[in-house]
Amino acid sequence: MxxxxxxxxxxxxxxxxxxxxxxxxxxxxxxxxxxxxxxxxxxxxxxxxxxxxxxxxxxxxxxxxxxxxxxxxxxxxxxxxxxxxxxxxxxxxxxxxxxxxxxxxxxxxxxxxxxxxxxxxxxxxxxxxxxxxxxxxxxxxxxxxxxxxxxxxxxxxxxxxxxxxxxxxxxxxxxxxxxxxxxxxxxxxxxxxxxxxxxxxxxxxxxxxxxxxxxxxxxxxxxxxxxxxxxxxxxxxxxxxxxxxxxxxxxxxxxxxxxxxxxxxxxxxxxxxxGLPVPPNKAVVGDNAFAHESGIHQHGMLSNRNTYEIMSPEDVGAPSSSLVLGKHSGSHAFRERVKEMGYHLSDQELKEAFKLFKDLCDRKKSVTNEDIEAILEDRVMSTMEGCRYELLSFSVQASSDTAHASVTLKVDGEEKTDAAAGNGPVEAAYRAIDRITGLSPELKEFRITAVSGSADSLGEASVELSLNGLSALGRWASTDVIGSAIGAYVNALNRLTARERVVDRA
Ligand SMILES: [Zn+2]
Missing domain, CATH: 3.20.20.70 (Aldolase class I)
Incomplete structure (x- = not known):
């Protein structure tokens, strides 16, 4: 016992x-x-x-x-x-x-x-x-x-x-x-x-x-x-x-x-x-849970980690800051890393993920575990059942006073494009999407965070939409913040419509 x-x-x-x-x-x-x-x-x-x-x-x-x-x-x-x-x-x-x-x-x-x-x-x-x-x-x-x-x-x-x-x-x-x-x-x-x-x-x-x-x-x-x-x-x-x-x-x-x-x-x-973020000061798994800021603490840590650490980041599987893989990594190394991170992918999924990883390496010099996780979760794993909307492409033009966006979505297998203006590029893109879908959900929350802590980091957007009394969170990661914002909106729309179908049945 x-x-x-x-x-x-x-x-x-x-x-x-x-x-x-x-x-x-x-x-x-x-x-x-x-x-x-x-x-x-x-x-x-x-x-x-x-x-x-x-x-x-x-x-x-x-x-x-x-x-x-x-x-x-x-x-x-x-x-x-x-x-x-x-x-x-x-x-x-x-x-x-x-x-x-x-x-x-x-x-x-x-x-x-x-x-x-x-x-x-x-x-x-x-x-x-x-x-x-x-x-x-x-x-x-x-x-x-x-x-x-x-x-x-x-x-x-x-x-x-x-x-x-x-x-x-x-x-x-x-x-x-x-x-x-x-x-x-x-x-x-x-x-x-x-x-x-x-x-x-x-x-x-x-x-x-x-x-x-x-x-x-x-x-x-x-x-x-x-x-x-x-x-x-x-x-x-x-x-x-x-x-x-x-x-x-x-x-x-x-x-x-x-x-x-x-x-x-x-x-x-x-x-x-x-889509629920982990607060940085969260016990055990927050990003600051093992960060030592004060000089006195850092000095103590250098002499003996136990001065200010009762458990180690390794104990809870928090990643070390060293980069994992880069431009020159081959598919074998990538496959091994993905396995270590606990993913079991089919050969086809692995091939798709490796391609996305290579694309990312071209845009970003160091690729961390978090970046890889973002790729895997968003792209390979989110082949959502009953997914209605797929983002195919977008273009935005923005200046200090106005913005225009054009977005192409695949809606139930059919390609549809529309354009709209807004106060900023994200708002314009969201309006263009609303014109395509004929829905006008309320944007209740909008957040962009960096997946890992460097200037060329992936930006992950999360948005909360509400429509007819239902709400859903969507998220998306991309090296381009506008791309993540649009991806997250489409992701939330998919969840919202999937949810609506469940509610209809109940
Ligand atoms: Zn309970």
């Missing part, structure tokens, strides 16, 4: 973060990397919630070797749908939940506590009749009355749930309080083979602290997400939990199965695919 299981819910709770909308291929890429990294459980979706979630749970279940969980309410149709999605999984887990706090029972469920207990009995029993591995969550546990909560978990355990999850759904708990709360629940059940789990939200910035307090109190599963993305302020961040346990092994005396060298590449992959 000195092992903490890492339950990753990036694809379920993380995907609920505002503006995030991953397609099936993107979910599969994340799941495969999580599996290679060594997480114990991947929660891939909520099969009854949408067809997209159902397909994601099914595809992830068939693709990875770790446990795959599908979320379900206690309703029969939810549980049957989760079971159906998990049929092809090597290790399926049905994750059944119902709320247990007075406010949720009264206003959301409109059920009495006795009715909730009956639901737990019925739901967990059905799940257990279908799958060996059943997890039960009492939603809003931290705001539930503890005596009722004990009864709820006891009922779930009697019906066969082997993992009992205690969520701090609204991020309300405080570490000391939450640790004692979890300990009281564990003690109430006596010694048993049950695994206690926690699921904490970051509304007060305490998700990781609360999770670790619960681990110290006996919890042996932590639910978390890459970069801490999730509903509202997000979830406990996977990399913070894993590195706290590793760096302070002297304190916790516990291990996880995660290979920490995958943490940084994983963080960048999720950031790139979701």
């Amino acid at each position: 000195n092992r903490v299981r890492i339950f990753d819910t990036t694809l379920r709770d993380g995907e609920q973060a505002a503006g995030v909308n991953l397609n099936l291929q993107e979910k599969l890429r994340i799941a495969q990397r999580l599996d290679q990294m060594g997480v114990d459980v991947i929660e891939a979706g909520f099969p009854a919630a949408s067809d997209g979630d159902f397909q994601a749970v099914k595809a992830v279940g068939e693709a990875v070797s770790c446990t795959v969980a599908g979320l379900a309410r206690t309703r029969e149709q939810d549980i049957l749908r989760a079971f159906e999605a998990l049929k092809g999984a090597a290790r399926p887990r049905i994750h059944v939940f119902i709320a247990t706090s007075p406010i949720h029972m009264e206003y959301k469920l409109k059920m009495t506590p006795q009715e909730v207990l009956a639901e737990i009995r019925k739901g967990v029993r059905l799940a257990k009749s279908l799958a060996e591995d059943v997890e039960f969550s009492a939603e809003d546990a931290s705001r539930s009355e503890i005596d009722f909560l004990k009864e709820a978990y006891m009922t779930a355990a009697e019906m066969g749930a082997s993992t009992l999850n205690v969520p701090d759904t609204v991020g309300y708990a405080q570490p000391e309080e939450f640790g004692a709360f979890v300990k009281a629940l564990i003690d109430s059940m006596g010694t048993s083979s049950l695994i206690w789990s926690v699921h904490c939200h970051d509304d007060l910035g305490l998700a990781a602290a609360n999770s670790l307090a619960a681990v110290a109190a006996g919890a042996r599963q932590v639910e978390c997400t890459v970069n801490g993305i999730g509903e509202r302020a997000g979830n406990a961040s996977l990399e913070e939990i894993v590195m706290a346990l590793k760096t302070r092994r002297d304190f916790f005396r516990l291990d996880t199965g995660v290979n920490t060298r995958h943490l940084y590449p994983m963080s960048r992959l999720v950031s790139r695919l979701t």
